[in-house]
Amino acid sequence: MSLSSTIKYGQAALAKKGEDYFLNQTRLPKDSRQSDDIIFKNDILNWIFDGHNGLSAAIFSKENLLNNIMSAIPQGMGRQEWLQALPRGLVAGFVKTDIEFQQKGMFYFHHIRETSGTTVTFVVIDGWTVTVASVGDSRCILDTQGGVVSLLTVDHRLEENAEERERVTASGGEVGRLNVFAGNEVGPLRCWPGGLCLSRSIGDTDVGEFIVPIPHVKQVKLSSTGGRLIIASDGIWDALSSDVAAQSCCGLPAELAAKLVVKEALRSRGLKDDTTCLLVDIIPFEQPVLPPTPMKKPNLLSSLIFGKKSQNFGDKATNKLSAVGVVEELFEEGSAMLAERYSDFPLNSNSGLVRCAVCQVDQLLSDGLSVNSGPYFSPASKPWEGPFLCANCRQKKDAMEGKRSSRPIRTA
Ligand SMILES: [Zn+2]
DSSP: OOEEEEEEEEEEEOSSOOOEEEEEEEOGGGSSSSSOOTTTTTOOOOEEEEEEEHHHHHHHHHHHHHHHHHHHHHSSSOOOHHHHHHHHHHHHHHHHHHHHHHHHHGGGGTTOOOEEEEEEEEEEEEEEEEEEEEEEEEEEEEEESSSSSEEOOOBTTTTTTTHHHHHHHHHEEEEEEEEEEEEEEEEEEEEEEBBBEEEEEEEETTTTTTOOOEEEEOOOOOOOOOOOEEEOOOOHHHOHHHHHHHHHTSSSOOHHHHHHHHHHHHHOSSSSSEEEEEEEEEEETTSSSOOOOOOTTOOOOHHHHHHHHHHHHHHHHHHHHHHOOOEEEEEOOOOOOOOHHTTTTTOEETTTTTEEETOEEEOOOTTTTOOSSTTTSSSSSSSSOOOOOOOOHHHHHHTTTTTSSOOOOOOO
């Protein structure tokens, strides 16, 4: 039996615009699983929202996303089953939150109409298994003890993501730079209408619906040597590469490490944006981790030296470390097509009721309503091969694929 894990946190943030939100150490709701506490003691959430054009989308997501994800995962599952169902629950929760925001969230903050949007990076840690769902350009990196730094998210920026540019264009959007005067183009690639630099987000009700809330989801299992997660908004990543961020705090305790990452970003680029960093060390439980004592705490120098020493020591044992530091990839899917995210979806149908895979509303299976095929789902030539969607969510799906709008289109 492998060692169980425990977690140490660090966090640091500097506000420029005040549109970043983050949460950590949140436990999953207790009734989300049928389980005993010992097995599931480490199911922990960490998430970052980086809002733009106002606060309402970030606040609305912070208050609704978790419930929407949990309600999309059937209750009473065992641990493995629950982890396998989590990626689909994440997709449903993100899409449902976006639909709800579109319907009522615009006036959410101080009752002022806003067309705000937000990036979301949502991390669930269960034992050695890490699941990350993300829209936008906040990022989660994993630094394993073997010194390998890997990206667990995908940057949904039009400038950097050719696949997303193709998708947006194919769905009816235009991608181009801001045209200031006399044909001079400036700044990063944006999509029009709306002028957003991101290709995925929650909110942004004034841009085309091909800016979708469907998250990239990646699930990995760490070896029992553990690893370090650095979850941060673009204020960090515009200044530091993944490798530099990991190196800048290597070997240091989590709380100090998070501060150093933010400091390093400031040093290289100044405070140009909200800069938020969550840092999570997932380490073997058997290594006793003592709370900082008054004697140790102010002694930064000795921590630094210790960090260096243990790093050098680690280098000598590289072969052994890389052998045990292997990360097992359990799941990765980033498609913006709902059908591809639900390809193996079990149909929830009993006593004539079917449940919408996204919003979880039950609907009576009546005449003229057939599941998974037929004209009810697809007026177009291609039959819809995904799970059951209610009329509302089906309309959203079509809008995201550029087939029709689920809200009035405003031209730029
Ligand atoms: Zn629905």
